[in-house]
Amino acid sequence: MKDNYPKAAARFLRDAERAKWHDDTLWMVRQKRDANARSIPEWEQLRHLASQIKTHTLLRLDHYLEQFADSAAANGITVHWAADAVEHNRLVLEILQSAGVKKLVKSKSMLAEECHLNPYLQAAGIEVVESDLGERILQLAGQPPSHIVMPAIHLTRQAVGKLFEEKLHTDPGNSDPTYLTRAARRHLRQHFLTADAAMTGANFCVADSGDVVVCTNEGNADMGVALAPLHVVSAGIEKVIPDAGALAVYTRLLARSATGQPVTAYTTHHRAPRPGCQMHVILVDNGRTDTLANPEHAQTLKCLRCGACMNTCPAYRHAGGYAYSYLIPGPIGMQLGMSRDPRAHAGDIPACSLCYSCNDACPAKVDLADQTYRWRQQLDSMHLASAPKKLISRVLRLLFTSPKLYENVLRLAPLVNRLPRFLVYNRLNAWGRDREMPPFAGESFTRAWKRGKVKASREKSK
């Protein structure tokens, strides 16, 4: 919703200590990413390749998708195509019902979130168990994720401890992460052993071999697939890459960018169903072909979902994932939300400071900040620009196009320094909220320059 960002961010910032922790923690992840990237001399070359391969693949996506579908089918996998979320959910339910599935264990899938799959399956009487620890915590708490890689980053260990105390009957007051993780391991192990089907997303679908590649640290996707007789994969059509050579590039970038690890603990290639078992892959469009047809925003589809753009974004780190209106937050979430529904998500666009840090961190070189800039240019024609900002822009245009007026105003500006506080720090001045304004200089640079007060000092810079 428009204008919700500042309010939601203010809510997050009310707990100042927690907000600082959030900022510091994500910055630490960003620094780990930096250290890892620096340990690979060819890092920038890899990013360049990653971007080019994705661009090439997207350009010929019809070819590569068909190739993937044919290879997978030849390996014994049943391939389905879904035009949208409704179609996707219906297909999943049909597959599950025809196999008589009562309990499904799921590993993390942003696509399933995008399609709102869980409530749909639950309404049809299927028990859905999230198996990624963060996702399970959120499922038990009834909350959406606030980060795509660290979904429960907004919760304190105490909050998780309390939740587990109630739902998993852990010891009261114990919020030690190791203790809680072990409790979750035992609890989810029982679900793995009794599930009738496992569902995973796909990090990559390799066209020439038909491999579905899933990267996790917990091993939850593997546990699910290795034990249940049915494996259902949901994959956005942009997950297809040509071959193993391309995969080498992406597996080198993904975990280093995401968490600062050299690779995820498990990089699993699912090429065929286990003997006597079934494997289905659903290839989902749900708006992706529209994004691809839009020259200004098509690059969004290069995204690997590593989350690096969130960790590096000063707005995301300070405001938290819930400030964003789309279910995926941060720089990439802004693009995904806007390409889906600009009216619903335009409120997040002004939050960006255009520092371009996201562009630099992105392993696939998605032009995130450029896209945000382009959306800004369009807000007015879409009647989504904020009224006060439009007024400010108009005044500034007047000033900047009349040098005389500009100079006079500048000469008077230092008077602001002597105004009573309430005239400067009030609701009308957003810049004065939560911070002290810098004082205006007694004399403008132009005047000082003209009066010969500015010296180009060669000596100093030596």
Added chain:
Amino acid sequence: MTHKDEILARLRRRAIPDCPMPDVCLEAITYPDKVKQFTETLRLVGGDAVELTPGDDPNRLLRELYPDARVIASNLPGVTIATVNPDDLADPRDLDGVHLAVVAGDFGVAENGAVWITHNTKERALYFIPDYLAILLHRADIVNNMHEAYGRARVSAGFGVFISGPSKTADIEQSLVIGAHGAKGLTVIIL
């Protein structure tokens, strides 16, 4: 039109400028001592690598490393400390409760401590369900980086996995916990 044809037709309206498939040929990182690099990286990600001294018995070493393991699963002929042959079990769920699995790795990757494992046992659950995992790896089978790795990785029986260290999570306050759903510890025995 089927959904497949519909999606493919829509894809042909793409807006991205032409870009040929780049040549993935770059001078990727190499290491003067691959075994050392592999070992260091593996330790960094919470695992360990131990070199077997020539003439020593891997069974003795495994016993020393895992003195408390009672249920040991392996289908490798030389692993005499095994108490269960996983290939004899009717259902992968029967592997729940295995303390230690001993498996063979195809090759290791120095840059990230990962070991490529293909399907050489009846149920792939063997690689994920035990409390601890030990992987036997020949020292000659360590490559520098993922480019070399994918030049070599073969999938057999529809499955292959790179495993880099034990399973882990940091989902509670970004505090690292080793042992999420898969192995709580992992040792690569370098032969």
